[in-house]
Structures are given as structure tokens and as C-alpha cells.
Amino acid sequence: MHGQAILERLAERFGDAIVETHAHRGDHTAVVTRERLLDVLRACRDDEALAFDMLIDVTAVDYSRFPGREDGPRFEVVYHLYSLRHNHRLRLKVRVSEDDPVVPSAVGLWPIANWLEREVWDMFGIRFAGHPDLRRLLLYEEFVGHPLRKDYPIDRRQPLIGPKI
Amino acid sequence: MAERTTREFLLGEGAGTGGGPRTIRVGVGPAHPAMHGIIRILTELDGEVIVRAEVEIGYLHRAFEKECEQGPWNNAIPYTDRLNYVSPLINNFGYCSAVEKLLGIDITERCKYIRVILSEISRICDHLTCIGASAMELGAFTVFLYMIKAREFLWELIEEVTGARLTISYGRIGGVKADLPEGFGDRMRAAFKQVREVLDEVHRLLTGNRIFMDRMVGVGALSREETIAYGITGPLLRAVGVPYDVRRAQPYYVYDRLDWEVPTQEAGDNYARYLVRMAEMEQSMRIAEQAMAELPGGPLNVDAEGRPVDPATYVDLGKQGKTEGLLLLPITLSPNLAGSERPAHARVNVPDKRVVLPPKEHTYGSIEGLMNHFMLVMDGYGIRPPAGEAYFAVEGANGELGFYVVSDGSDRPYRVHCRPPCLPPMAALPRMVEGQMIADLIPTFGSINMIGGELDR
Numbered sequence: 001m002h003g004q005a006i007l008e009r010l011a012e013r014f015g016d017a018i019v020e021t022h023a024h025r026g027d028h029t030a031v032v033t034r035e036r037l038l039d040v041l042r043a044c045r046d047d048e049a050l051a052f053d054m055l056i057d058v059t060a061v062d063y064s065r066f067p068g069r070e071d072g073p074r075f076e077v078v079y080h081l082y083s084l085r086h087n088h089r090l091r092l093k094v095r096v097s098e099d100d101p102v103v104p105s106a107v108g109l110w111p112i113a114n115w116l117e118r119e120v121w122d123m124f125g126i127r128f129a130g131h132p133d134l135r136r137l138l139l140y141e142e143f144v145g146h147p148l149r150k151d152y153p154i155d156r157r158q159p160l161i162g163p164k165i
Numbered sequence: 166m167a168e169r170t171t172r173e174f175l176l177g178e179g180a181g182t183g184g185g186p187r188t189i190r191v192g193v194g195p196a197h198p199a200m201h202g203i204i205r206i207l208t209e210l211d212g213e214v215i216v217r218a219e220v221e222i223g224y225l226h227r228a229f230e231k232e233c234e235q236g237p238w239n240n241a242i243p244y245t246d247r248l249n250y251v252s253p254l255i256n257n258f259g260y261c262s263a264v265e266k267l268l269g270i271d272i273t274e275r276c277k278y279i280r281v282i283l284s285e286i287s288r289i290c291d292h293l294t295c296i297g298a299s300a301m302e303l304g305a306f307t308v309f310l311y312m313i314k315a316r317e318f319l320w321e322l323i324e325e326v327t328g329a330r331l332t333i334s335y336g337r338i339g340g341v342k343a344d345l346p347e348g349f350g351d352r353m354r355a356a357f358k359q360v361r362e363v364l365d366e367v368h369r370l371l372t373g374n375r376i377f378m379d380r381m382v383g384v385g386a387l388s389r390e391e392t393i394a395y396g397i398t399g400p401l402l403r404a405v406g407v408p409y410d411v412r413r414a415q416p417y418y419v420y421d422r423l424d425w426e427v428p429t430q431e432a433g434d435n436y437a438r439y440l441v442r443m444a445e446m447e448q449s450m451r452i453a454e455q456a457m458a459e460l461p462g463g464p465l466n467v468d469a470e471g472r473p474v475d476p477a478t479y480v481d482l483g484k485q486g487k488t489e490g491l492l493l494l495p496i497t498l499s500p501n502l503a504g505s506e507r508p509a510h511a512r513v514n515v516p517d518k519r520v521v522l523p524p525k526e527h528t529y530g531s532i533e534g535l536m537n538h539f540m541l542v543m544d545g546y547g548i549r550p551p552a553g554e555a556y557f558a559v560e561g562a563n564g565e566l567g568f569y570v571v572s573d574g575s576d577r578p579y580r581v582h583c584r585p586p587c588l589p590p591m592a593a594l595p596r597m598v599e600g601q602m603i604a605d606l607i608p609t610f611g612s613i614n615m616i617g618g619e620l621d622r
Contacts, residue, residue: 024553024554024555025266025267025269025553025555026266027554027555027556029554053393053394054393054396054398055396056396056558056565056567056584057396057556057567057569057582057584059569059582059584061571061579061580062580065573065579066573066579067552067573067574078569080556080567080569080584084393084407084409087414087415089415089556091556110394110395110396111391111394111395111592111593112394112395112396112589112592112593114592115588115589115591115592116588123230136223137222137223138222138223138226138621138622139223139226140223147228147231148230148231152231154228154231154232154235
């Protein structure tokens with residue numbers, strides 16, 4: 001299915017839940033409301049015409065220093081989907097504010113979401129409601145802060161941990 | 166003085182004749198010889214059977230994504246070398262292609278072929294290392310030595326083109342650092358002949374070997390449904406019978422013009438993964454040979470007309486105002502710039518002054534070239550893709566290697582995210598080993614071919 005047709009199908013089925021759609025450099029993107037995110041993801045997976053059976057990636061972007069977007073919702077959580085059956089891709093995004101950085105977890109749909117969401121929590125401090133085990137993935141529990149946020153300075157020192165010798 | 170350790174601690178909870186839980190916990194790694202790189206697998210054992218396993222990663226985290234945001238777009242290229250350090254060229258090209266997609270530029274034909282050839286050579290290196298190391302852990306040390314020998318022939322080729330064996334930094338946004346050296350095709354075919362001999366030997370040593378089969382067949386298997394649900398790509402997905410390969414499904418560069426196959430297996434166990442990798446190496450050589458034969462742009466490094474002069478004389482001539490015809494005069498460049506002389510530069514790079522550094526002849530020999538050079542390297546200038554985002558996937562040696570890049574229109578990446586192909590299989594590792602023996606953990610882990618650099622970034 002062509003990217004534009006995917007976006008139209010989603011818009012037709014979910015109406016207001018699709019906040020915005022665009023195609024840039026051949027990548028088709030839909031921005032979804034947080035309330036309907038899981039419904040949209042489930043439909044993407046189960047709808048015969050879409051059949052996105054693979055969750056390729058979950059990541060986030062901190063837009064707090066992006067020219068023109070400083071005042072909008074701070075984070076965007078980005079999902080990349082791929083369909084083995086139809087060989088097409090889709091990018092879904094959901095916007096969350098700094099005060100309430102919570103997104104429903106997709107672990108129930110794809111088991112790989114477990115690790116991918118742990119990484120997003122680790123790097124951005126965005127929580128995933130319903131995640132069974134939301135621990136840091138790449139960093140250690142004693143680490144203070146979330147380093148991929150734009151206000152985390154690159155040269156901040158972290159306390160050394162480990163057994164005292 | 167250290168406290169005395171108790172027997173319970175040594176033998177694990179529930180040891181001895183007392184009651185309590187019947188399982189013991191054994192941690193494998195982070196510094197275990199079979200944990201290539203550093204990783205920790207916590208296992209809960211009932212006798213020799215793994216009841217539960219948990220994987221802990223992040224020991225090699227070097228803040229790749231954060232570092233990328235600190236400098237200009239080209240600065241991230243050396244960092245991508247250190248993602249998958251067994252096939253760094255594929256990472257280079259993946260990142261460059263993502264930025265090229267964001268810029269909306271198309272690279273030259275010759276550059277596409279060069280990227281294909283070098284990607285395939287890297288893929289063979291990666292598979293050789295994976296199979297060699299896994300075989301060694303099962304006791305077949307000979308195979309490891311043979312495979313490292315074969316890899317050496319290929320690394321010599323890579324060294325000849327890029328000037329380095331591992332930290333190659335050869336990709337450039339809009340092209341590559343240098344053209345292929347003269348006679349590369351012949352040396353590549355000679356190296357492939359030796360690699361084929363090695364692969365033939367390894368086939369006779371391993372494929373059908375009783376000990377190897379006992380350890381690999383039926384071990385570490387994952388069902389087709391679960392492999393897909395875990396987002397696993399690459400040889401592990403093809404080992405369950407799904408012929409998904411980014412090179413075939415969404416062809417980039419010139420893969421759609423070449424004749425090759427996607428090898429698959431049905432069983433999904435370690436042995437199937439081994440067979441897929443062995444078959445893929447042959448396909449990679451096929452691709453590289455065809456691409457080499459069709460390489461456009463005539464013979465490599467055509468001799469430019471005229472007499473080369475050294476750069477110092479060249480600059481002096483310019484200072485004295487003797488600039489007539491100066492721009493067309495070839496100059497001798499330092500050997501580490503071999504392959505990026507003006508004619509070669511034009512063959513492999515896009516003619517876009519906003520993206521690609523000018524050839525050194527222009528930088529040294531004309532004010533326009535010098536300005537062009539500085540406009541690309543000065544802080545606050547450089548490559549400035551229009552605001553937007555792009556995701557580009559290439560087929561890495563372990564599966565789909567994706568780069569998601571976001572630009573805010575400035576000369577620095579706003580966000581670079583790498584989708585590492587070996588993260589999904591590592592997340593699924595507990596599912597592969599639960600219910601199997603502790604000794605099966607080693608070949609299963611080996612068959613995933615975890616690369617710490619790209620897993621932890």
C-alpha cells in the first residue's frame with residue numbers, strides 16, 4: 001500500500017485521533033493523540049490492509065531547543081513500523097509535554113517494545129504506563145538525569161559506583 | 166580484612182541438604198571469555214537447565230547519540246565506525262545515506278557501486294568473525310584461525326581503500342573519501358578466491374560434523390511468529406524462512422540491478438543461522454564481483470594530462486599571480502589523499518558545493534576553492550540540511566541497520582538515532598535459551614553475533 005493511502009486509511013478510521021500527517025523525503029508520518037495511541041498501533045498491526053507486523057524502532061526527540069517549537073509539547077515519541085507482508089513503512093508519533101511525560105506502553109502488542117521503551121525512559125525520562133519492568137536499559141540505576149534531554153550538559157560528571165576498594 | 170565467605174554463598178541459595186528454593190543463580194559475564202564484548206546474562210538454573218535468564222546490557226555505552234548532536238554533520242562519521250566495529254563501512258554508508266536522504270541528494274553512480282562493493286566485503290568479514298568465534302567456543306579452534314585468515318585477506322583490501330583496518334571513516338555525506346585504487350578489482354578477485362577456499366574447508370569441517378551438529382541443531386530456536394514479534398531482522402529472521410532483506414525489499418544503491426539470492430532456512434535454530442550466514446557470504450562475493458565488473462566511470466584513477474607539481478610550488482605560482490591554466494594543472498598530493506585527486510573526486514562525489522568538500526587542488530589553488538572549503542568546515546556553517554526528519558535503513562551484517570536523523574536547519578544534527586540490528590535478538594535471548602542447558606547458552610549467544618558497540622552505542 002502506498003504511504004499516502006496508509007495515512008488516508010488511518011485518518012478515515014480514527015478521524016480526530018490523527019492530529020497531523022505529512023510526507024517528507026518519502027517517509028510518511030502520522031501524529032496521533034496519546035489517548036488513542038494504543039488503538040492506532042493495534043489497528044496498524046491487525047488491519048489486513050496495513051498489517052504492520054514489525055515494530056522496528058521506538059525512540060524520542062526532545063524539541064525544547066528546536067527553533068519555533070520551544071513552547072509546544074516538549075517530547076515526541078517516535079514509532080517506526082514495517083510490514084513484512086506488504087513491504088511498506090510508517091512512522092507514528094505522539095507528543096507529550098514535560099509536566100506529564102507518560103505514554104501508554106506497547107508491550108502488549110509487540111514484546112520488543114519492552115527494551116525499546118526502557119531505552120526511551122533511560123535516555124529521555126518518558127514513562128510508559130503499563131510497562132511491566134520500566135528500568136534503565138543502557139545506563140545504571142544510580143545515574144542521575146536523562147542524558148538525551150537537551151538540557152543535560154554533555155560534560156556533566158556522574159558519581160562513580162561499584163565496590164569500594 | 167575481608168569477611169569470610171560462607172558455603173551457601175559459594176554454592177548458591179538452597180545448596181546442601183536443607184530446604185529452600187531448588188534453583189541456583191549463576192551470572193555469566195560481564196567479563197566472560199564467551200561474552201564477546203561485555204554483557205551480563207543472569208541465569209537461574211535447575212541443575213543444568215536454564216529456568217530463567219535475564220540480559221543486562223549497556224557496559225559499552227559511549228553516548229553515541231549525544232555526541233553526534235555536539236558537532237557538525239560530518240563529525241558523526243568516525244563515531245559510526247565504532248558502532249559495529251567488524252563491518253564499520255556499512256555503518257558509515259548507512260549514516261551518510263540517511264543524511265543524503267534528508268538533504269534530498271542523489272550520489273553518483275560510481276559511488277553507489279563502490280558503496281555496494283565495500284558493504285559486501287564488510288558483510289563477509291562480519292559473518293566470518295561470527296562463525297569463527299562461535300565455532301571456537303564449541304572447540305573448533307582451527308575454524309577460527311582459518312576464518313580470521315580469510316578475514317585478513319579482506320581487511321587488507323579495506324585497508325588499501327580506506328587507509329585503516331577498523332576505524333575507517335571512509336564514507337562522506339554526498340560521496341566517499343577516495344576512489345578505489347588501481348588494480349583493486351584484480352586483488353579483490355584474488356582475495357575472494359582464497360576466501361572461497363577457506364569457506365570450502367570450513368564447510369567440510371563443520372557442516373555435517375557430529376559434534377558441531379549436536380551442539381547446534383535444535384538449539385536456541387525461536388518460532389517464526391516470535392521472531393517477527395520481536396522485530397528481529399537479518400540472518401536470524403531468514404533462518405526462520407522469512408526472506409526479508411532490506412537490499413531486496415527496499416533496494417538502495419544498485420542492489421536491484423545485480424543478480425543475487427536471499428538464502429533462507431526453515432528451522433530457526435543455531436544451525437539454520439549458521440547455514441544462512443555461510444550462504445550469504447557466497448552471495449556477497451557474487452554481488453561484489455558483479456558490481457566490480459559493472460563499475461561505471463572507466464578504469465580507476467585515469468592519469469590526468471599534464472605534469473604533476475607539488476602543492477608548495479602550486480601555491481607559490483598562485484601568489485605570484487601566475488594563475489593562467491593553474492586550476493587545470495594536476496598536483497601531487499600527500500599519499501593519504503590518494504584517490505581523492507580532482508578527477509577521482511568528481512567521479513565519486515556529488516557536484517554539490519553545499520555538501521562535499523572541494524578537491525584539494527581547488528582548496529590549495531584557488532580562492533573560490535578555499536572559501537568553499539571553509540564554508541563547509543567553519544563552526545556555524547557546514548552542511549545544513551533543511552529542517553525535517555528522515556529514516557534510512559540499510560542491511561547491516563546483523564539485519565536492518567537504521568538511522569533516524571532530525572535536522573533543525575542548522576549545521577549540527579538535532580538528533581541522530583541508530584536502530585541497532587542486534588538489539589532485538591538480545592532482547593529475545595531469554596526466550597531462546599529458557600528450557601535449554603547452560604552450555605547451550607554459548608552457541609546461541611554466538612549465533613546472535615552481538616556487537617557491543619552497536620548494541621550499547
